Amino acid sequence: MTKFHMNRRGILKxxxxxxxxxxxxxxFTKGAWAQDFCNNPTGGTVTFGLNLPLTGTYAEEGADELxxxxxxxxxxxxxxxxxxxxxxxxxxxxxxxILGKKVEFVxxxxxxLSDVARAGATRMIERDNAIMITGGxxxxxxxxxxxxxxxxxxxxxxxxxxxxxxxxxDKRRYGFRHFFNAYQSGIxxxxxxxxxxxxxxxAYHLTADYTWGxxxxxxxKAATEALGWETVAAVRTPLGAGDYSxxxxxxxxxxxxxxxxxxxxxxxxxSLTQAVQFGMRDRQANGKQFEIVVPLFSELMAKxxxxxxxxxxxxxxxxxxxxxxxxxxxxxxxxxxYGSPPSQAAHTAYVQALxxxxxxxxxxxxxxxxxxxxxxGFEFDGMGNGPTLYRAEDHQCMKSVLVVRGNENxxxxxxxxxxxxxxxxxxxxxDPSIFGGELGSAEPVPQCT
Amino acid sequence: xxxxxxxxxxxxxxxxxxxxLIALGLTIVFGTLGVVNFAHGALFMLGCFCAVAFRRLLxxxxxxxxxxxxxxxxxxxxxxxxxxxxxxGDFGAILVNYSVPLSLLLTVPVMLLVGVAMxxxxxxxxxxxxxxxxxxxxxxxxxxxxxxxxxxxxxxxxPQPMPTDLRGAADIGAWLGMRAGVITYPLWRxxxxxxxxxxxxxxxxxxQFTTFGMVVRAGMADRETVGILGIDIDRRFTIMFGIAAVxxxxxxVMYTPLLPPNYTLGMDFLVISFVVVVVGGMGSxxxxxxxxxxxxxxxxxxxxxQVKAIFPGxxxxxxxxxxxxxxxxxxRGLMGxxxxxxx
Numbered sequence: 069m070t071k072f073h074m075n076r077r078g079i080l081k082x083x084x085x086x087x088x089x090x091x092x093x094x095x096f097t098k099g100a101w102a103q104d105f106c107n108n109p110t111g112g113t114v115t116f117g118l119n120l121p122l123t124g125t126y127a128e129e130g131a132d133e134l135x136x137x138x139x140x141x142x143x144x145x146x147x148x149x150x151x152x153x154x155x156x157x158x159x160x161x162x163x164x165x166i167l168g169k170k171v172e173f174v175x176x177x178x179x180x181l182s183d184v185a186r187a188g189a190t191r192m193i194e195r196d197n198a199i200m201i202t203g204g205x206x207x208x209x210x211x212x213x214x215x216x217x218x219x220x221x222x223x224x225x226x227x228x229x230x231x232x233x234x235x236x237x238d239k240r241r242y243g244f245r246h247f248f249n250a251y252q253s254g255i256x257x258x259x260x261x262x263x264x265x266x267x268x269x270x271a272y273h274l275t276a277d278y279t280w281g282x283x284x285x286x287x288x289k290a291a292t293e294a295l296g297w298e299t300v301a302a303v304r305t306p307l308g309a310g311d312y313s314x315x316x317x318x319x320x321x322x323x324x325x326x327x328x329x330x331x332x333x334x335x336x337x338x339s340l341t342q343a344v345q346f347g348m349r350d351r352q353a354n355g356k357q358f359e360i361v362v363p364l365f366s367e368l369m370a371k372x373x374x375x376x377x378x379x380x381x382x383x384x385x386x387x388x389x390x391x392x393x394x395x396x397x398x399x400x401x402x403x404x405x406y407g408s409p410p411s412q413a414a415h416t417a418y419v420q421a422l423x424x425x426x427x428x429x430x431x432x433x434x435x436x437x438x439x440x441x442x443x444x445g446f447e448f449d450g451m452g453n454g455p456t457l458y459r460a461e462d463h464q465c466m467k468s469v470l471v472v473r474g475n476e477n478x479x480x481x482x483x484x485x486x487x488x489x490x491x492x493x494x495x496x497x498x499d500p501s502i503f504g505g506e507l508g509s510a511e512p513v514p515q516c517t
Numbered sequence: 518x519x520x521x522x523x524x525x526x527x528x529x530x531x532x533x534x535x536x537x538l539i540a541l542g543l544t545i546v547f548g549t550l551g552v553v554n555f556a557h558g559a560l561f562m563l564g565c566f567c568a569v570a571f572r573r574l575l576x577x578x579x580x581x582x583x584x585x586x587x588x589x590x591x592x593x594x595x596x597x598x599x600x601x602x603x604x605x606g607d608f609g610a611i612l613v614n615y616s617v618p619l620s621l622l623l624t625v626p627v628m629l630l631v632g633v634a635m636x637x638x639x640x641x642x643x644x645x646x647x648x649x650x651x652x653x654x655x656x657x658x659x660x661x662x663x664x665x666x667x668x669x670x671x672x673x674x675x676p677q678p679m680p681t682d683l684r685g686a687a688d689i690g691a692w693l694g695m696r697a698g699v700i701t702y703p704l705w706r707x708x709x710x711x712x713x714x715x716x717x718x719x720x721x722x723x724x725q726f727t728t729f730g731m732v733v734r735a736g737m738a739d740r741e742t743v744g745i746l747g748i749d750i751d752r753r754f755t756i757m758f759g760i761a762a763v764x765x766x767x768x769x770v771m772y773t774p775l776l777p778p779n780y781t782l783g784m785d786f787l788v789i790s791f792v793v794v795v796v797g798g799m800g801s802x803x804x805x806x807x808x809x810x811x812x813x814x815x816x817x818x819x820x821x822x823q824v825k826a827i828f829p830g831x832x833x834x835x836x837x838x839x840x841x842x843x844x845x846x847x848x849r850g851l852m853g854x855x856x857x858x859x860x
Contacts, residue, residue, distance in 0.1 A: 123672035301822060306833075310776045310785075313531065313706070314820035314832065317524045320529065320701065322822075334674055341676075345703035352698065388589065403590025455723030482589060510805065 088200065105435055105512050106137040106221045107197040113295050114166055114434070116141065116173040116421065117198030119189050119213060120227070124180030126205035126333040126395040128368045129413040133203055134175065135406050136414035140421035141171045142357070151401040152422055153324075155394045155450035160429035167428060174198060178209050180308070180333075185209035186216050191515055196220050196238070199434055200225060200424055204332065205413060207231030207280035208307075214243035221512025223436050225420035228385075228413040229334075231362055232283035235464035236503025241510050244443055244463045247416045248422065250284035251498060253363050253383040256469040256491040261381050265326065267296035273326035274339060275316055276331050284330045286419045288363050300324040305339075312339045316346050316473030325353040336362060337372035368411045370474055370484040376469045377474035377484065384470045386415045386452050387487050395452040402464045409482050423458070437510040454493065461500040463507070469496045520690070525817045527689070531706040533813025534713035538768035539790040540797065540805035542761035543715060548737050548800040552640055553648050555655040559662040559786025560682050560762045563631060564624055564769025565778035566666055569675045571620035575613050577602050615680050617774055625764045632762025659783060667780040674777035679705045683853045705774055709836050712771050716764060717806055723760075724802070733757055737800075792840045796855020808851060812836050 097362040115227035118137050121130035142429075151160050172269050174196040176188030185204060192198040201217055202225040204210045210229035217224035217238040226234060226245040230253070235245050273294055275281040281304070300322050305315050316339070317326055327348060331339045343349075343360055351358035353485050362369075365382040369382040386411035388399040398418065402410040410418070427442035428434055453467035471489040478484055539561055546554045578597040586594040601609035612619065639658065643651050683704050690700035724730035736750040737745045743750045760834055769778070776782070797804030818824065820832035843850060 114767070124527065127673045303822065303825075311532075313703075313775075314525075314817055315529050315530050317817075318820075318822050319519065320524060321520045321699075337676065342703070342775075345686065347698075347701040347703075350685070351701070374678070400590045402594060403588060409589050426668070479592075480589075485588065 093364065101178065107193065107199050108127045109197075109434060112169055113172050114169040115196055115198050116171060117196065117201040118173050118175045118177050119201055119203040119209070119407055120175060121180040121205045121209070122175075122177040124178075125335050126180045126228075128372065129205035129228055129333060129366065129411065130178070130180075130209060131202075132411045132414040133205065133417040135500060136402065136418040137173065137202070139402060140418045141173055144171045144421070144425050145200060148405070149190070149401055150396055152398055152451055155397050156426065156448060157211055157420060157450045158448065160466055161422065161426050162429070167432070167434070171425070172511030178204065178206075179205050180209070182208040182212040183352060186212045188223075189213045189216055190220075193217075193220055199221065202420055202424070203227040203417065204229055207234050207276075207283075208278045209472055210234050210243075210245075211238045214238070214240045217308065218242045218508055221285055221436055222426065223439055225424050226468055227417045227420065230284065231280040232287065233279050233505075234504055235462040235500075236283075237505040238279075239462050239464075239503075239505045239507055240370070241440060241463075241507040243257050244273060244420070244423075246420050246458075246465045247412075248385050248467070248469050248496070249464065250280070250363070250381075251503075252288040252469050252496040253284065254287035255496050255498070256489075257361070257363055257381060257383050258291035258295055258473050259289070260471045260489060261292070262295040262360055264381065266356070269297045269326050269356075269359075270300050270324045270325045270354060271294075271297050271328050271361075272300045272319050272322050272327045273302035273330055274312070274319075275302060275304050276307050276335055278307055280332070281307075281330045284363055285328075288330070289327060289359075297326070305335075308335060309337060312342045313346075315339075316343055316348075319343075319348070320346065320351075323354070325356050325358055327358070329360065329362045331362070332364060332426055333369065338371050340376050340380070349376075352473075365472070366412045367409070367482070367485050368413070371481075373474075378476050380474045381488070382472055384472045384485070384487075385412045387412070387470055387472065387485060388415075388482075389485075389487065390452060390490075392452060392454070393452045398452060415452060422451075423448070439451070440510050456493070459500060461507075462503075462505070464500070466493055466497050468493050521821070522818075523689075523700055524702065526655040527702050527710075527816060528708070529738055529814025529817035529848050530710050530810060531813070532817060534710045535772055535807045535808035535809075536790060536793045536813050537769060537787065538716060539765060539786055540793040540809045541720060541802060542765045543790055543794050544756055544770075544797070544800060544802050545720075545764075546806040547794070548802065549733060549757045550640065550644060552643065553651050553653025553655070554640070554761075555652050555787065556635070556659040556662065557655075557761070557765055558657040558783030558785075558790065560628065560631070560765035560770040560783070561772075562778060562780065562783030563662065564628060564766025565782060566670060566675075566769075567624040567627055567771050568617055568620040568677055568770045569670060569778065570615075571623050572677060574614040575599070575616050577601075579603065604613040614682075616772065617677055617679060618771055621767055624770050625763055628763045628766030629759045631766075632759035633755055636758040637764070638843055640758065641751075641755075647818065659787070661784065663780045664726060668782070672780060675773075676777040677773035680775035683708060709771050709775065713768070716767060720760070720764060720781045721802070729753065729756075789836060792836055793799075794850075796840055796850055797842050798850030800854060801850065801852040804850055804852030812839065817837065 069146040120134050142148045143153050145165050175190050179183035188227045189201050200223045205228040209225045224243045232249050232251050248481045273285050275285040276348050285302050329339050349357050362382045399409050427439045431438040431442040443458050446458040449455045456465050456467040461467050469491045470487050472485045475484055475486050543557045577600045582593045583596045583597050584593045588594050686701035687704045688701050691697045733753050793808045794805055797808030819835040
């Protein structure tokens with residue numbers, strides 16, 4: 069049997085060791101565990117995971133986003149003309165990578181499908197050690213990937229996603245959205261179409277049947293009904309339906325005098341083109357000219373729709389023809405590199421890459437909770453949307469929104485949209501609590517080791 | 518209400534036209550060669566890409582720099598001019614405008630060659646093999662064709678504009694003596710329906726009123742006896758396979774302004790077309806055509822708001838529901854021969 073001996077020397081040794089442990093500076097231990105996070109970059113490079121729809125319904129946007137990310141990464145590494153690095157205010161970016169590490173990237177084709185997007189993001193995190201995931205042109209993808217990133221402790225800088233849910237009921241601490249949302253589209257477009265078409269209208273909605281379509285329909289319905297418009301019907305259409313004839317035929321004799329297309333990408337190009345083929349822009353209904361509204365569209369879609377887009381109202385996050393310093397700088401860089409002006413998808417992708425890099429520089433670490441802190445509540449300017457706030461409560465950027473219209477008299481192949489009105493940040497700011505949801509914890513769960 | 522029903526009827530004819538044309542080709546191949554050709558949808562898609570390729574040829578451009586004009590990013594503007602227009606002026610512009618119907622001129626010989634090559638190069642080795650093996654090999658072939666098209670044309674859809682004169686809607690209500698604007702329908706969809714009826718009529722007339730067609734019909738009824746008479750029935754069946762490919766290809770070409778094609782389009786149509794063939798009766802040409810139009814119309818009526826209010830989502834499943842009922846009640850299909858698909 070072993071006897072436990074207690075003597076004065078033993079007590080002193082034990083007490084001394086305990087005191088040293090307690091006296092160890094807190095920052096020392098904090099630094100030690102802080103480095104133990106998912107895909108902590110240890111070499112001379114850091115990898116972005118670009119999750120993009122290079123095929124499928126939103127492939128045009130995905131291709132343009134990829135160009136923008138490549139340009140952003142060049143600029144972050146100090147190559148090219150520097151683009152928006154020169155105009156972002158305030159900025160901690162130095163043009164030598166991020167924290168001195170050269171930025172590299174891997175890509176994955178999400179095919180405009182949520183499950184493929186999630187699988188691609190998983191692969192880029194686990195196999196390619198991506199420190200940050202960014203991209204996407206569908207809210208379905210964004211919400212699926214954002215949720216995955218929260219689980220894995222990887223920051224997700226969303227690309228083009230417009231559903232209220234992305235920063236509403238499905239918001240996540242690790243997800244950030246620069247792009248505006250459907251609610252803000254409703255706030256911006258309603259007064260303009262009310263003035264153009266009057267307050268006594270009957271609207272028929274055709275809506276892409278997934279989160280983005282649902283929330284846009286809800287927001288535009290609310291905004292137009294507040295004007296005095298009546299909603300005749302709201303019909304859901306499958307994503308990527310292609311032939312919309314069976315959905316358009318009932319519109320003709322429904323008593324509606326406005327068709328609202330809650331479609332995006334190729335879906336919108338197809339549905340709008342087919343609506344025009346059905347003679348909807350030449351019709352009279354209820355003694356008024358029949359009108360078509362597309363609450364969200366881009367210049368890429370406008371080019372795809374050709375003549376059919378002329379005179380049609382919508383909203384956009386940004387337009388290359390804006391005259392501020394940031395917009396001009398980005399259009400110049402992008403145009404020189406690729407021979408065409410950037411789309412709104414390209415703009416938001418580029419800005420997100422820079423904002424992440426800037427947040428890491430300001431935090432002084434890639435450790436996600438610190439980067440999240442740097443992004444939350446960050447007020448910046450110079451990126452083409454005027455003074456912008458990355459709101460801490462829901463990770464939604466608060467900035468101005470554009471109401472656009474298909475150009476009736478384009479002067480060049482790029483001149484397809486007119487900016488009708490720039491709706492101020494004050495007007496489009498809303499209470500973040502209206503959509504519910506919980507951001508969740510910033511502390512990462514080490515699942516990707 | 519009459520207008521709504523009439524419009525859905527037109528819609529059904531339009532959808533049914535595509536179903537009937539693809540099912541017709543499938544049935545020709547099954548009726549003559551006894552082969553279940555899962556690559557037939559890929560032939561429809563290849564036809565679409567004949568139109569895409571033809572337009573690309575017509576729109577080859579010269580690029581010149583105009584130093585006096587600047588792009589929005591401050592570089593000299595590139596001026597692009599289609600070669601055909603540069604060479605032929607207004608006539609060139611007309612050629613480009615009518616590229617879709619004109620591409621039929623390219624499609625017919627190309628699809629005939631593809632069909633004959635497919636039959637001689639692969640299908641003929643599977644005549645006496647079980648249907649399961651035929652399905653596997655033709656399905657594999659469909660995937661190969663799809664991937665080849667993807668490699669050449671990329672994965673994304675290629676919109677094909679219809680001729681400017683044929684855009685817009687026809688006022689059918691006014692034609693019928695009703696108030697103008699009550700029943701309007703896209704002109705190109707009406708053209709597609711008339712085109713389908715013409716092709717179907719031509720195929721039936723070819724089989725019914727020519728010596729070649731008579732021999733083929735005899736061969737379909739009793740291949741061995743026709744062979745004993747000294748007629749090279751295999752050669753005629755090869756040509757019929759080529760004709761089935763041409764029908765599928767032409768159907769694809771004229772469909773491109775309605776639905777921008779991509780490499781997966783063939784598969785999308787194939788499944789529905791097989792259901793059409795089963796409902797019409799395997800091997801029955803009139804059955805395939807009738808079922809194509811009937812199912813198109815049924816699907817169109819199922820998509821009416823009033824119907825979907827009672828049965829949500831019925832438009833997506835109605836065709837398959839009908840197929841299930843037909844297989845349970847009358848396995849040989851509406852107009853199929855007794856014994857086919859029956860135990």
